[in-house]
Amino acid sequence: MWQSNTKRKIIPLAVRKSSTAGFISPVFVVLACTAFAGLFYIYSVNQTAVKGIAIRNVEKEILQQKKNNETLKIKEAELKSLYHIESTSQQLNMFRATNVKYLEETPSVAYNQ
Numbered sequence: 001m002w003q004s005n006t007k008r009k010i011i012p013l014a015v016r017k018s019s020t021a022g023f024i025s026p027v028f029v030v031l032a033c034t035a036f037a038g039l040f041y042i043y044s045v046n047q048t049a050v051k052g053i054a055i056r057n058v059e060k061e062i063l064q065q066k067k068n069n070e071t072l073k074i075k076e077a078e079l080k081s082l083y084h085i086e087s088t089s090q091q092l093n094m095f096r097a098t099n100v101k102y103l104e105e106t107p108s109v110a111y112n113q
Helices: 026-080 082-091
Strands: none
């Protein structure tokens, strides 16, 4: 049964409080996104700087290795020189071979003809 004499409070739609329980304010979302973007930017810049330093260190190491390589090539040329070989052979009391004989190698596998 409907009670016609009961007084009810009528609240207009514009005055009603919206129930936003569980929803996040858009201002908070924008601030959170801005903070996240700022932190990501700082992280990216830091990683780029770290990689730049690492690249610079590797370039220095490459330059040092190139210098070492040139030094070793010069040392190799000195050790392979005929003068060095002759002087070392004299220090080791070696002498020149006068009568050289070469051996001819015969194949040990029979040919199928």
